[in-house]
Amino acid sequence: MQHNVIDVLIVEDENVLALLHAELISKHPRLRLAGIASSLAEAQTLLNQTQPQLILLDNYLPDGKGITLINDPFMAQANCSVIFITAASDMDTCSQAIRNGAFDYILKPVSWKRLSQSLERFVQFAEQQRVWKIVDQQNVDSLYQLQAKNYRLDNGSKGIEENTLARVQKLFADDDARCFSVDEVVSKTGLSKTTTRRYLEHCVEAGFLTVEMQYGKIGHPRRLYRRAAA
Structure with a gap:
């Protein structure tokens, strides 16, 4: 049809x-x-x-x-x-x-x-x-x-500012195959680490990003963020 x-x-x-x-x-x-x-x-x-x-x-x-x-x-x-x-x-x-x-x-x-x-x-x-x-x-x-x-009401939007959210999302939209660490997003956006984490987790909750865990030999695994598949 x-x-x-x-x-x-x-x-x-x-x-x-x-x-x-x-x-x-x-x-x-x-x-x-x-x-x-x-x-x-x-x-x-x-x-x-x-x-x-x-x-x-x-x-x-x-x-x-x-x-x-x-x-x-x-x-x-x-x-x-x-x-x-x-x-x-x-x-x-x-x-x-x-x-x-x-x-x-x-x-x-x-x-x-x-x-x-x-x-x-x-x-x-x-x-x-x-x-x-x-x-x-x-x-x-x-x-x-x-x-x-x-x-369901999305309480995760509290404290999320639209222009800052757009800046973070654009980083992933411009390079949708790449994984970014929190530190890399901090470097590219100029946001603080705390703010960056909050916006990245909001994007995960909203379905825009997915999380991948990178396990090294020593220390805690790193959270890497990638653009979610359409």
């Missing part, structure tokens, strides 16, 4: 984050990157040009708030869904997103695993809508469960 490819537009003004999100999309066989916008104006232009089925949308942009994009006339007519990926933790923004039918709402700093799961659920959601021309109650319940799946 042939599957349709889903075009995804990324709206994010932090370039490193946008590239990380783009990489995640490129690794999924059903998703295709439609473009990257770093401002509201650019997003509106690309929205009309590329006609995506999904937008990964940041809220705080240089020329306005991403939430206003869902009131764009094109959005009202297009078959386009939104996953908010934002630092906007105020209830008003969250409520607006829900009222306007956002598929998901992910708070920064982003868990790699959480975003991957959200994208996978959207692919299933889109496929079921395409296949089911007429629905019964069981079909409807299934669609709502995909959109409203519950997640």
